[in-house]
Amino acid sequence: MSGGTSLTVNGRSHSIASVPQAILLDVLRNELGLKAARFGCGEGLCGACRVLVDGRPVASCDTPLWSVSGKAITTVEGLGTPDAPHPIQAALIAEQAMQCGYCISGIMISAAALLAETTEPSEIAIREALDPNLCRCGAHNRVIRAVQRAAAEMRASAA
Amino acid sequence: MNPAATNPAAAPALPAGLRATPRLDRWLAISAEGHVTLSPGKVEIGQGILTALAQICADELDIALERVRLLPAATASSPNEGVTSGSLSVSECGLSVRQVAAQVRGLFLAEAARQLSVATEALSVEDGVISGPGNLSTSYWELADRVSLAFDADAAVRPKPPSRRTLAGRSAPRIDIPGKVFGTRPFIHDIVLPDMLHGRVLRPPRPGATLSALDETQLSEIGGLVTLVRDGSFLGVVCRTEAKADAALGRLASAASWTGGFDLPDAQNMPSWLKSQPVEASVVDLRGEGPGPSAPRRLVRHYLKPYLAHASIGPSCAIASWQEDQQGETLHVFSHSQGVFNLRADLALVFGLPENAITVTHVEGAGCYGHNGADDAVLDAALLARAVPGRPVRLRWSRADELVRSPFGAAMAIEIAADLSEDGAITGWRHEIWSNGYVARPGRADSPALLASFDLEQPFPLYISQDPSLATGGGAQRNAVPLYDFPSWRIAKNRLLTMPLRTSSMRALGAFGNVFAIESMMDEIAEELGEDPLAFRLRHLSDERARAVLERATAMADWGNASVPDERGRGIAFARYKNTSAYCAIVAEIDLSAQPRATQLWIAVDVGEAINPDGVINQIEGGAIQAVSWTLKEEVTFTRADVTSGSWESYPILRFSEVPAVSVEIISRPELPPLGAGEAAQGPTAAALANAVHAALGVRVRQMPITRDRIIAAMEL
């Protein structure tokens, strides 16, 4: 079986050569060269591979390509750039909110999904939204502060 | 001013790294384009070392931080600074960089003085521009081609006094963070080389098992398979893509049959298992004659720490390429190893190659807290690459292998006996440990310590983990000697000579278990005597810096006055890491209404000079949160045949919803040498939580992890 699945990734449409049974994470990293989504467990249990599918955070490591055919995928590369960072990216830098940073791509995706829903998340809501993301380095509290900062930025610029 | 005159602690000797690699140009280069390139032997493991080194260098040279470029540690170019571990990166490497930069500054000023015909004393430097009286000026960049750095480091050169540093001591933003936020800074898993192939390795299903048969018919029609590699019980595949390699690995698993394997420890009865193994017994330390044979009152308590997994979020990964040409065979690898030179030494042993035929270059991996699978993955990749000479092979472990086949932090049984006089003074203290050693790192012996080397057709003997001497930090015995003013003690250790579960360095080594035991015991004695745990500790502690962190942490938490909600409790604990490094005191609050959950930690630390205070806070907080996870949740599980904690479901770690609030204060001592912060909070966190459980429920849990079941079991005792 050959490819041909169509996918919109970070606003660009692609016709994917990988077979429909291919794993989305593998397609993103190895076919499209988008390396920000990371392999952590391959079992949907750590969140390192999270991407947005039509705005919802999804573990790309256990998502078959066919199941996202025709949908819009956003990876960290599509969230923002150094010149035009997403508020969560700017806030993570401002709060110096990581150690190794291996977990941080998946965390940004979860946070971006939350912030798209509400710019007034409670601390409990933030912890809940990030609960699928594991961090071994103990950067959690700084990350929470960064999400709060990003939310405040978004409120301020909407006002 | 001679800083040595005001700082008697700074002896005029070169730091160890400079004694090993004295040439200045091995450490630092200045370019005409306006950059300073540093080549440290230590590696970034998420601890912010690169930023701290850049700060030190920029400070000493009087240049902007942005001008400093850092090269990755590589056997081909870097000074050999051993392993990045034991919280020594800043104290060892930082002092070397400071010394080198100070001397380089002097060489440039001398040249500038010659060029400008003025005395060096008349010159000043601002962002690399060297100015003299009137309009006289030049710069490092203009002089770069004229000043030779082909000199050895000179201990007589004195770096700036602390008061004249402007960057060190300030919280500089980490230089690696923007690239990680925008997904542009590669981890090793992201590196693609021309013609690269992908490897996977099938580990024996149980430690020590050997391959008895391989049904090759099942492998015949694997698409994309470039080659199968079999060497004794080492089995791996090389494929054109990662997806094919994963698929091939699945086929390989069903085609392989195994036999034998080690009997694993008795999980239900760890203390007796540990105490029934053949051991090397030694006395770690003796104060006075040691405790006498009898005492009016003697308290004896037994504590247990389980095997712990590193549980890096990113599985171990390596890239290797094997070359064969007229000059012979060479091996080039990229690795997230903590010690590129030590790894090279072990690779040389396995392949029988001279060390200069091998290069190891560091590339960042996921956060690393000791000797995980990073080095093992390199041997795996190299064995595969040897089968496809000329083509690089990138190899990645599975999540299960990362959790099960990386070395563990050793399980420890600890027995403490305290002798009390009639009037409640501690007159004698005994501390005895039963544990595997804590160090089985590569490059330490004449036999390799890399996992696959034990499985080859010509196998190397299983490397049994050792403990360094206490003078070099110790292993299982790290922090076993109390810092309290007891009049006599006997500290003893039994290092296991069997090792069915492979153990090696993990953050804080034995300090995690020993401080848990000592600081739990201190509370148990205080309770026995009806004393406040803080007052009781202070009564036995004359070290001023120790008292200061305890007093600060308890003040932060309003110890003794704060009202603690129902079903919660607070505990304190203290340690000076390794008894020679950072001081750390912690107050922990725990909520026991459901599964035990840490709600808050108040932490005071003294790390001597804090080069990057925000970096220190980040390290301490990260370490404490990881220690909460170890203490309340983590335990490697196993049957007599195999380890069963191979996924995040069977080896859960602390999640966002479970993380306590953490406040950290640094007691600043810019005049004292910098001490590493990475591991100081581990032991105190564990004991403070155990003491908090006792404060809430009156129940003493002496076995980690402190789960609801363990608390209930302790109640029933």
Ligand code: FES
């Ligand atoms: S890698 Fe997808 S959840 Fe872990």
Ligand code: FES
């Ligand atoms: S920062 Fe290392 S895993 Fe989160």
